[in-house]
Amino acid sequence: MTRSLPAAHTYLAHDPALLPLLSAGPLPDLAPAPDPFASLIRSVNGQQLSVKAAAAIAGRVAAASGDFDPAWLSAAAPDTLRALGLSWAKVRTVQAIAAAQQGGRIDFAHLDTLADEDVIAALTVLPGIGRWTAEMFLIFGLARPDVFSFGDLALRKALERFYPEADQAATVLAWSPHRSYAARLLWRTFHVTPSV
CATH class of the missing domain: 1.10.1670.40 (Endonuclease Iii, domain 2)
Structure with missing residues (x-):
């Protein structure tokens, strides 16, 4: 057995x-997330929130943005994102992630080819992304086993x-x-x- x-x-x-x-x-x-970008947005949203509250806010953001569309998130008025339940700090972080993806500063398809510490280094240069968020992304976004x-x-x-x-x-x-x-x-x- x-x-x-x-x-x-x-x-x-x-x-x-x-x-x-x-x-x-x-x-x-x-299992790796089908959309690593959306997984990172969810990790940011989940910071310092109960699972229930985070899920409710993520649902509203996903519905408004067309399932975490980076172009929509990058272009959205900050007040719009705040009204969906994101704190002002998380609005800043979400828009920084979206802008980094849109501008090619972070290639989410390429992150899976990097070592764990290199992924953490690539993400923690963004405002509001600390080691915890990057580690959650490694586990839930990229399905890293260790x-x-x-x-x-x-x-x-x-x-x-x-x-x-x-x-x-x-x-x-x-x-x-x-x-x-x-x-x-x-x-x-x-x-x-x-x-x-």
């Missing part, structure tokens, strides 16, 4: 703290809960090359997944 399990499941099952979490069901799958975000509050709480005496950096490093799967597993224990 073990042979039919995904490699990440089998690997992470060697961690005694993760083993009971894995018994709750199969690991959530990682990313863990210490900037994520739920993940930090999960580490404190399941590894109270352990060196957290060493614990997470031991999950490589399947850290994204471990993150998805830990989010599941808190019944949350970032809204991306």
Whole structure:
């Protein structure tokens, strides 16, 4: 039976703290987003919001913009985006992302060919894009298998809960090359997944 399990499941099952979490069901799958640009916009929208609130705002922005059309987002009046529920800071970030895509400063089709740290470097030059947002994009936009975000509050709480005496950096490093799967597993224990 073990042979039919995904490699990440089998690997992470060697961690005694993760083993009971894995018994709750199969690991959530990682699949690249069909539209990496829209995935990044969703990551920005999800910053510091509940999953429910982020989903509602993303739905309004998607409907108004023709499913996150970069040209529409770039040209929209800031007040229009603000009225859809984006904060002023997120309006600035969304329009900067759209302008970067429109102007060719970021080639979203090409990002998948870059190493993780190079993707982070390419994105964090934009206003409002920090490491957490870039890491969420790597996991949910590009389906990178070995990313863990210490900037994520739920993940930090999960580490404190399941590894109270352990060196957290060493614990997470031991999950490589399947850290994204471990993150998805830990989010599941808190019944949350970032809204991306």
